Amino acid sequence: MADFFIGGQWVGARAGGTREIRCPADGSLVAEVAEGTREDTEAAIAAARAAFDTGPWPSTPAPERGDILLRAAELLEQRKDTFARAESLDTGKRLVESEYDMDDIAACFRYFGKLAGQDAGRVVDTGNPDAFSRVVYEPVGVCGLITPWNYPLLQTVWKVAPALAAGNTFVLKPSELTPHTCVLLMSLLTDAGVPAGVANLVLGAGPAAGAPLSEHPDVDLVSFTGGLATGKVIAAAAAATVKKVALELGGKNPNVVFADADFDTAVDYAITAIFLHSGQVCSAGARLIVQREIHDEFVAEVVRRAELIRLGGPFDPDAETGPLISAAHREKVEQYVATAIEEGAVLRTGGRRPADERFKDGYFYLPTVLDDVRQGSTAVREESFGPVLTVETFTDEDDAVRIANDTHYGLAGAVFTNDASRAQRVANRLRHGTIWINDFHPYLPQAEWGGYKQSGFGRELGPTGLAEYQEAKHIYQNLRPGPLRWFSGEK
Ligand code: TXE
Numbered sequence: 001m002a003d004f005f006i007g008g009q010w011v012g013a014r015a016g017g018t019r020e021i022r023c024p025a026d027g028s029l030v031a032e033v034a035e036g037t038r039e040d041t042e043a044a045i046a047a048a049r050a051a052f053d054t055g056p057w058p059s060t061p062a063p064e065r066g067d068i069l070l071r072a073a074e075l076l077e078q079r080k081d082t083f084a085r086a087e088s089l090d091t092g093k094r095l096v097e098s099e100y101d102m103d104d105i106a107a108c109f110r111y112f113g114k115l116a117g118q119d120a121g122r123v124v125d126t127g128n129p130d131a132f133s134r135v136v137y138e139p140v141g142v143c144g145l146i147t148p149w150n151y152p153l154l155q156t157v158w159k160v161a162p163a164l165a166a167g168n169t170f171v172l173k174p175s176e177l178t179p180h181t182c183v184l185l186m187s188l189l190t191d192a193g194v195p196a197g198v199a200n201l202v203l204g205a206g207p208a209a210g211a212p213l214s215e216h217p218d219v220d221l222v223s224f225t226g227g228l229a230t231g232k233v234i235a236a237a238a239a240a241t242v243k244k245v246a247l248e249l250g251g252k253n254p255n256v257v258f259a260d261a262d263f264d265t266a267v268d269y270a271i272t273a274i275f276l277h278s279g280q281v282c283s284a285g286a287r288l289i290v291q292r293e294i295h296d297e298f299v300a301e302v303v304r305r306a307e308l309i310r311l312g313g314p315f316d317p318d319a320e321t322g323p324l325i326s327a328a329h330r331e332k333v334e335q336y337v338a339t340a341i342e343e344g345a346v347l348r349t350g351g352r353r354p355a356d357e358r359f360k361d362g363y364f365y366l367p368t369v370l371d372d373v374r375q376g377s378t379a380v381r382e383e384s385f386g387p388v389l390t391v392e393t394f395t396d397e398d399d400a401v402r403i404a405n406d407t408h409y410g411l412a413g414a415v416f417t418n419d420a421s422r423a424q425r426v427a428n429r430l431r432h433g434t435i436w437i438n439d440f441h442p443y444l445p446q447a448e449w450g451g452y453k454q455s456g457f458g459r460e461l462g463p464t465g466l467a468e469y470q471e472a473k474h475i476y477q478n479l480r481p482g483p484l485r486w487f488s489g490e491k
Contacts, residue, residue, distance in 0.1 A: 008196025036204030051197030066116030141220030144213025246458030251411025333386030410452025
């Protein structure tokens with residue numbers, strides 16, 4: 001079994017060991033892959049270090065690196081079916097969603113490919129004819145990239161594309177649950193022209209194969225997308241060697257609906273915001289915060305629509321949403337719902353596994369609505385990362401903003417209203433990294449993506465997404481070097 005890509009070669013695990021990858025929709029065996037340990041990751045770090053310190057990539061002209069990323073976009077489009085199928089088998093998500101993801105990934109490669117050569121630095125006016133000063137951008141070095149299972153390749157390429165554009169080398173450790181598209185990515189990057197040793201891949205569990213990326217002194221930057229608890233461990237480990245750190249740690253995202261919003265539109269988005277990919281989305285609209293006068297009618301319609309959602313596996317053309325990623329994750333969601341009900345939430349629909357025999361081998365969970373959740377309760381504070389919508393009620397604009405901001409997360413949020421001024425006012429006051437007005441979920445490669453508060457640190461996408469992977473170096477030259485004689489040595 002040779003699933004690790006190290007120094008341009010496919011290699012097997014040093015200590016042996018394999019892991020079964022099973023499709024979450026029916027438990028069927030997708031493949032067995034090598035299970036990495038600390039030693040495998042250390043070997044990959046050594047390869048990435050050597051490629052950075054002595055290889056051609058960091059000094060390859062930025063436009064040439066950009067061309068390679070453009071080529072990667074083209075190759076991904078040619079191989080889209082293979083990639084999308086692999087993504088759906090690992091995650092259980094609908095094939096059509098995986099296909100959308102591949103389009104977004106190609107767009108991301110293109111965005112950073114074009115950005116690569118655009119900023120060659122700048123000359124700084126010293127005001128002194130005998131001095132010359134400039135700022136240049138350089139790659140940070142070896143990047144450790146640790147990615148999750150909900151959008152395995154998308155979240156990986158959000159890191160890989162800017163890291164490569166800036167001239168870094170990297171070691172990637174994808175989620176142990178969803179490795180396949182990252183394995184395919186290594187061949188794609190090689191075919192696109194990325195030199196040996198620049199892109200390295202290890203597979204395996206976080207504490208064994210992932211942890212060295214946040215600890216090892218030869219890694220200069222660690223970028224992580226995943227859960228808050230793991231993010232804290234990674235940031236603390238990275239502090240020991242003062243690595244650059246970027247974290248995207250999910251959210252508990254408010255969706256604020258005013259009484260004057262277009263009713264059908266707001267209901268439709270409220271449903272999509274939470275039930276897309278069964279709620280396993282970092283920006284899922286998990287908190288519906290609805291104005292009191294429309295609460296009853298609005299929630300009744302959300303519940304009616306939620307009960308119509310058709311569950312199914314990735315290749316079922318009628319399915320509207322799929323399973324949860326694993327048995328353990330479904331148990332976590334079940335526990336979350338049980339705690340919410342204990343704390344006083346009213347279960348309006350769902351709250352259990354589907355009874356249908358068709359779903360017995362998968363990790364399905366019914367779309368769930370919890371009404372009347374109390375502010376400050378676990379249900380509105382903790383991420384369930386499942387198909388669970390909580391409902392809170394507000395009276396006026398100030399109340400809506402106060403409730404929506406009452407969270408330690410701050411990734412994204414939305415406001416639905418037909419009052420254009422109010423929409424802007426509320427968007428300005430929401431303390432979340434992305435705000436949608438009368439919409440939910442769209443993001444653009446050219447606009448920053450990142451969290452306020454405990455949702456993260458550092459930006460992905462947008463021009464500053466590339467800057468995360470660069471050092472800005474100021475180079476100052478004295479054009480008339482000679483002794484300063486600030487001190488004469490005389491009394
Ligand atoms: O994530 P982990 P899990 C949230 C969501 C979910 C919770 C836990 O609420 O229920 O996190 O999910 C690697 N050193 N999100 O346990 O552990 C791991 O191998 C280095 C939000 O699946 O964060 C995987 O590659 N790496 C989210 C990656 O971290 C370690 C997406 C993510 O796993 C490690 C997923 C360690 N010590 C879950 N421990 C989002 N922001 O979109 C684990 N890993």
